[in-house]
Amino acid sequence: METGTGRPRLLGDRYRLLSPKGRDGQGIVWRAHDLRLRRDVAIKEIRPRFRADGADLKEARRRAMREARSAGRLSHPAVIAVHDLLEEDGRLWIVMELLEALTLEETVGHLGHLPVHWTAWIGFQLLGGLRHAHGAGVLHRDINPGNILLTGERVVLSDFGIAALNGDPSTSTTVPVHCAPAYVAPERLRGRPANPSADLWSFGASLYFAVEGRPPYPGSDALQVLGRAMSRDPDPPLRAGPLGAVLRGLLRRPPAERITADHAARLLSEILRTEGVAVDAPRLPSARIPPDALMR
Template sequence: MGTGTGKTRLLGGRYQLTSPMGRDGVGIMWRAHDSRLRRNVAIKEIQPHFRDHGADLEEARRRALREARSAGRLSHPAVISVHDLLEEGGRLWIVMELLEALTLKETVRHLGHLPVHWAAWIGFQLLSGLRHAHGAGVLHRDINPGNILLTGDRVVLSDFGIAALSGEASASTTVPIGCAPAYTAPERLRGRAATPAADLWSFGACLYFAVEGRSPYPESGSLAVLSTAMSRNPEPPAKAGPLWTVLEGLLRRDPAARVSAGQAARLLSEILRLEGVAVAPPQLPAARFPAGPFTS
């Protein structure tokens, strides 16, 4: 459905598409207006992959349902809110909250790297949402700097398109197409099943990227080359300072040896305390960014 069609009728009888916001591996994100509740929203138009026989509509449907159901069962400031799921015009549409935000990837590419206290604060907030997801039985499976959103007062984990609910067949040993290999846990690249520990490795790789300005392993090359690189420990960061303790614990190749989410939260809260940044207890989200947010 093009922009012109979006202007002439409403999706689901209520959502008016206004302009495209961007594209990722599975579809187009639109800015839209909910005429029923009179609020602006974001809508992801899921576009099917094309196989030899044509568009893979069933795979697109499964992915859309998985994303909506995974994010829809969560309610946390650090997790994107999903409002609705539609199937119309041969496409699937996921309606979610509209955030005026930059991704962590965009922010770091612009600034070079983030100061230790900013990276720690972002990590603390993101980890709070990740712990909430894991507690609800949701594995994200594709945490990377491109789907971490930074607003004026929130850190938000988005794109649950390849998330898996505990016990579902989708929690397979196959690394889904579209994953960011440089942020995928070593055991996942070797074909092992997704686990909370694998999400924590990806989380640690994003923290490393935030404070260093690069991923812990090369971001280019085939999965085979990357898997070989991951047989070695990451190069120790030069800018992480006290964050290295957290990064080293999260980026261990053996998932059984990694620090837990609770341990990582306590370490991050202690770093922030020493940096003079007040945060809520590790089990609760903090209320706002420290003074002078870099998103202003």
């Protein structure tokens, strides 16, 4: 992104935009350079929704602040780090760590599907970050294969763009239009509030996609997929092997019947040990932050 002089744009007298990295339902992600700390970063430019009377800048600002506040509270290798939030020229910019990674969606697109032990390892690492977020009172609300980054050494959950502080009554229960219905918990599709078990459904649906090579509700017609997701269970997995118990437990339609994150972590660690992959015993952070600790 250049200015009229042909030079790359400078944000906040600190971040020089270099080139676009990608686009999602909420905005454009740029590669940029932090002149102060002399490091490359990723900067997400939040594009506001448009209405008949113009851009909904108030909603864009609220959404960006929620993303930065939610992700900025977290510090875990499986959660993308948020460094800064800027507002300039009527636009909002979120500064994050820069990762050279493929998404889980891209990886499965290249390989067709992932082996059971790869999927279990990805799930175990990702679940550590998700448990950390839930322990801090933060919900993601949009876990899907496009938001899971694979660097080779890390599995990272990105894009807390519609994350909500657990129990925050100001957060809408509406599912944003860019969310893929195959990865949204059935109760959320029916308008019920998000909670940790809804994140676990989305987590399970993403593991289903990884090992099976397709979503739990496949199809190119969004309305048909939505209808299936609201009315019936996913098709039984065919390639999951020992992961089948994890997937069935996470993808139970009644939220109260789903296995917990702790239970899922134990099952995944057992699969990995059987496969000869050493992992630490699953545990939660020693200090849990009350959900309302930073909301005053």
